[in-house]
Amino acid sequence: MNNVKRSKILLATFLLAGAVVTLFSFYPKNDKLFSIAKNLDIFASLIRELDSYYVDEIDPDELVTVGINAMLAELDPYTEYIPEEDSDDFRMMTTGxxxxxxxxxxxxxxxxxxxxxxxxxxxxxxxxxxxxxxxxxxxxxxxxxxxxxxxxxxxxxxxxxxxxxxxxxxxxxxxxxxxxxxxISNVPYHGMVDEETGYIKLSDFTTNASTDVIQAVQALKANGATKLILDVRDNPGGILKEAVKIVNIFIPKRREVVKTLGKLESVNATYATELSPIDKDIPLVVMINERSASAAEIVAGALQDYDRAVLVGRKSFGKGLVQSTVPLSYNSQVKLTTAKYYIPSGRCIQAIDYSLKDEEGNGKSVPDSLRIAFKTKNGRTVFDGAGIEPDVEVDSRSFAPITYSLVTRSLIFRFANEFALSCESIPAAREFEVSEELYHEFVEWLQDKEYDYVTRVEKTIEDLERYAEREKYFEEIRDELASLKERVTHSKEQDLITFKEEIKDALKDEIVSRYYYQQGIIEASLDTDAELTKAVEILGDTELYAQILSPKLRE
Missing domain, CATH: 2.30.42.10 (PDZ domain)
Structure with a gap:
């Protein structure tokens, strides 16, 4: 660290100490501001004394940053310090x-x-x-x-x-x-799933997210779409106003989408739709999962509260907190939680209470007994305190240990690399299939590769052996365990046959990415995506779609 920068940091620390001392004369000792001023003075004094007396040279910049980050970690995971050197990366995350x-x-x-x-x-x-x-x-x-x-x-x-x-x-x-x-577009892919159903993958909520979705909706309708699927799975959220504008695509103007409530009056606000919708009647499914968060949950939750869309997938992440960016001195910033947001039914879907910590310092989940029931426009019951729950739940896809091993050891990745070097082109992403011949080549290619793994059954037997030894039953059941172990010991060759289809799917995605990039990966998965299949099924059954959205039709 150069002396000029060091001097500036120490000078700023000393000036802070001086300013804090000045504050002492204005606030009584029982005032919270006095406590803040006192502790800032202690912090500034500590840095000064460390610089003067510590046996080794210190980096004041690094020490202060560590201290700030440790302090913010006591609050919640979303409040973070952004030093000047990280400003460009932060701007990229928010604007794309x-x-x-x-x-x-x-x-x-x-x-x-x-x-x-x-x-x-x-x-x-x-x-x-x-x-x-x-x-x-x-x-x-x-x-x-x-x-x-x-x-x-x-x-x-x-x-x-x-x-x-x-x-x-x-x-x-x-x-x-x-x-x-x-x-970077917020919509990496949009296209027709079938002759009537349009599909939009919304991956982010950076600047222009609503414009990207509007353009996708218009293009799909021009291609004949009479039903729509909006996929916000794995979407971490982003700009709140973009979420409001996306809801406005499907909801009439002057309808409340979300309101924010915090400690300061300045952060309290109600956000409503301002424009006429593009289509307030087209049948709509929104796909969510456990990694759909923040703005993605506002879109899904608002559309659910107005009974405007059927939600398919799995319970969302549960982030009902709003962050604002506040400038600090020396071009640094802090992104801090300033409010909670509430969607039209009145619920806040925040799943973790960071004001209550467990023994390890982690926030506590809202217990089911404290979750409050709310009503959608049509009278359906929805709950706060644990994310957005889908109307139709679809279990996440699980993979066999062999598939997991082949992926995590990058063997499928490596095979796709070699394939791409030897093959100039492949059919369109959705048309390409891993043939039996190509799969056989992959199996042959694996012969000298290491990809051993433990199946779930083998792991269960290992656990049983360990518990039996601990509880002194092992000698009594030793022979039975050995026999059972021999019967279930996996054969990699057999697993390559048993789980061939899911391995072929993984190979297909990896190979397609070499030729058609991110869009190709999404397009290639359209016909094997169980949640998407369920979404198409619901949209194809007009009676079922209506019954899900209206409890009266189910009576």
Missing amino acids: EYGGVGAVIGNRLGINMILMPYEGFPAQRAGLRVADELLRVDTVQVVDKNTGEISTLLKGPANTEVEVEVKRGEDTLTFNLTRKKIV
């Missing part, structure tokens, strides 16, 4: 915009590589592919760099040049890229 080459990078198999080029942006247009190993960015060798450092090197002002050297198979290739303003 940055200057760069348009590619997700990561480390797989201990190698820094391109994980996904964004279609239509510099990396993809120049010819960079999934699994290209990153060797150099401009003059910097990046083989041993972390992905954060490489990402910083690739980003920069729009219209500036950057040279990237990669290894692809046995070849070393160099690409000259011109950085562009990267605007």
